[in-house]
Amino acid sequence: MYAHIVSLGVLGLEGYPVTVEAHLSGGLPKFVMVGLPDNAVKESSERVRSAVKSLHCPWPSSHITVNFAPADVRKTGSLYDLPVFIGILAAQGQMPQPGPHQAFLGELGLDGTLRPIDGTLPMALAAVRSGITELFVPAENAAEAAVAEGLTVYPARSALDVVRHLRGEQALRPAQSDGYDESGQWLGPDFCDVRGQTEARRAMEVAAAGGHNLLMMGPPGTGKSMLAKRLPGILPPLSYEEALETTAIYSVAGLVRAGTGLIRERPFRSPHHSVSSTALAGGGSMPRPGEVSLAHNGVLFLDELPEFSRDALEVLRQPLEDGRVTVSRVSGCATYPCRFMLVAAMNPCKCGYFGSGVRECTCTPSAIDRYRQRISGPLLDRIDIHVEARAVEYSDLAAETGGESSAAIRARVETVRRLQRERYAGMGFLCNAHLPSGILRRYCRLTPVAQTMLQNAFEKMGYSARAYDRILRVARTIADLNEVETIGTAELMEALQYRRMDRPAAAK
DSSP, rough: EEEEEEEEEEEEEEEEEEEEEEEEEESOOOEEEEBOOOOOHHHHHHHHHHHHTTTOOOOOOOOEEEEEEEESSOBBBBBHHHHHHHHHHHTTTTSOOOOOOOHHHHHHHSBBBOOOOOOOHHHHHHHHHTOOOOOEGGGGGHHHHHSSOOOOEEEEEEEHHHHHHHHHOOOOOOOOOOOOTTTTTOOOOGGGGSSHHHHHHHHHHHHHTTTTEEEEEEETTSHHHHHHHHHGGOOOOOOOOHHEEEHHHHHHHTOOOOTOOSOOOOOOOOTTTTTTTTHHHHTTTTTHHHHHHHTTTEEESSSSGGGHHHHHTTTTHHHHHSSSSEEEETTTEEEEEOOOOEEEOOOSSSSOOOOOOSSSOOOHHEEEEEEEEHHHHHHHHTTEEEEEOOOOOOOEEEEESSSHHHHHHHHHHHHHHHHHHTTTTTTTOOOOOOOOOGGGHHHHOOOOHHHHHHHEEEEHHHHHHHHHHHHHHHHHHHHHHHTTTSOHHHHEEEEEEETTGSOOOOGO
């Protein structure tokens, strides 16, 4: 007696079809699983046995062999409980053999209830690519799976619900996709709550308009964290493609809330400075996405930047440059996208008050240098904008009204982002921050006076080639905000002011 059931697996962000074969033969009763199952898959034998008996279905008194194909790819997780359950019943003739267009996913409780699993969306997308038209999943995963177009998703609370549907006794109602609206309203913290900080607010707008990385430096209590938390509110809404990518990453990481479809807001990740390099880049015995990937299409905020370990900071260099990170382990290799905006905040020194005018600094010059040298030059080169957050004046704090609202700033940012999408259409990138060096000069033309100014600044400050490119990219964004095509002295001067950490400490 034999049955084969279609299921799915996921490696990194890519789903793939898995065939679960169940064979019942003579001999002493035994349950064997082959096809590179991990411990969670092997333990499904006991969950399936208990579920079958709890639902008053017959358990075969024979030798049971379950094979997972392809046999050369390790199968992980508890998602194969339901296909194994269906396979054993179908092999006994207790229910019809499901068709090749039907796939099954789900973890079983001992009483036969279905529990949610991770990675549903990537597997649902893989099902569509594989020609599968019907997918049976736990009810909590149905909204997520229904995002995949061309797939009928059946939510089930129990394995018995699936059996009754396949027998034609009681049909399950397909889950409905709720669609996607790209013009969603931001409901988070608003920029109108920020008092003062004119320069930092302008830098935030420039960073959002061009997708640039940003570093804020200032004494404690100046609102650096407050500004950073409001950055997602002035970024353009997620497009459908971006929402799909973001949701897939969170699905694999097990962070999609039950009953949730597509994630509609840009991610904002703020790991503690004690985070390890593995937690940032991703890893584990089976490769899992880290903070840089969870911030994909959103913001990664690192508060107290010099307090992060050197290993953790240096692991950011390759993701910032390439927009993807590859995690290699003995059990496999996975590549995750990580195109995020890095926003960092730091004090000017260990005590926090060097050059602030608020309180006397107690740090020695050598201590200030050591503190700032915790951030390497190559990492600083990859941060486009360095801005100072100054102490807020009493008059600003006491004012009855705050600054400009996030909605007003967002409107300008969206206009500039739309201009960049049209300018770089078909080139594989969407904003100025990702403009390749090879075509930088084509889109970042300077007036003769601005060209001379940049040459003088480059020779005086000793900028690196990477810093030179980033100055041009930021100047291009400022020119777009100012609605001019050629970069002039005003745009270039503002861009040069955003490279403050490139200067000697005595000049800051």
